[in-house]
Amino acid sequence: MPELPEVETTRGGIAPHITGQRVTGVTIRNRSLRWPISRGLENGLTGQRIESVERRAKYLLLRTANGCAIIHLGMSGHLRFARPDEPADKHDHWDMRFANKKILRLNDPRRFGALLWIRTDPLRHPLLKNLGPEPLTTEFDGKALFQRSRNRRVAIKSFIMDSRTVVGVGNIYASESLFRAGIHPLRAAGRISLARYEILADQIKAVLTESIEQGGTTLRDFLDSAGRPGYFAQRLNVYQRAGEPCPRCGKPVRETRSGQRSTFYCTRCQR
DNA sequence: AGAGGTACCTGGCAGC
């Protein structure tokens, strides 16, 4: 479910409601997410005031004076505010309650997500310390991609989905940005010119920005924290459109696999 | 070091 635009949409949806609020309690119904939720989380977080709600890559960071909650939504995770009397669903694994009576609730059927509590700088945490640049900053550009890709034989799609290259480019936006840039998804990363990387970096920024503006991409089940779907699916050019005409040239969109992931492209427009 | 595969988990869907 969530790629960077979905996580950013979630961050924007919850931040106004919990920033500055004190946590009055935490209920954990199922500790076994990707990593077990630590026993110390409830005690550490309860009573703390949320100083900020930030995002790094697809991680949400709830910072307090005492520590930081790191949230990852995995493949199927979803945060929303529950009504006070609303019974927990089967996959509602945890709630955070706040002084303003808001209840932040996580639903995650596949449990690939995470909830961690750490007392040190979250950006130095092993999960975050080796992450590449944020795509929507000036730190990320064609030159950075070009330099990092020299002598690399890996397929360009796998390369841009590697979080050490750049964070936040998941399976949907990898296909979409390569289509927009006219680059074949299986081309070796080391065999792409600087000029083409400049275009690719611009298109990665553009596709992510447009998707955030549309509230993310709803394929099956993504809803933002207020229960609204995202509308970017209507703007997808190739993703999950195998057999449909390429929007640029009309040739049927082809589907292949790259790194065990579905990959969509146009054989004429992408070289 | 780099490339590729596997694993984690549930649910939905196509096909029989």
Next chain:
DNA sequence: TGCTGCCAGGTACCTC
């Protein structure tokens, strides 16, 4: 209706 197999938006970890 119910079974089986496959697929799904992520990413750490394993092997070669």
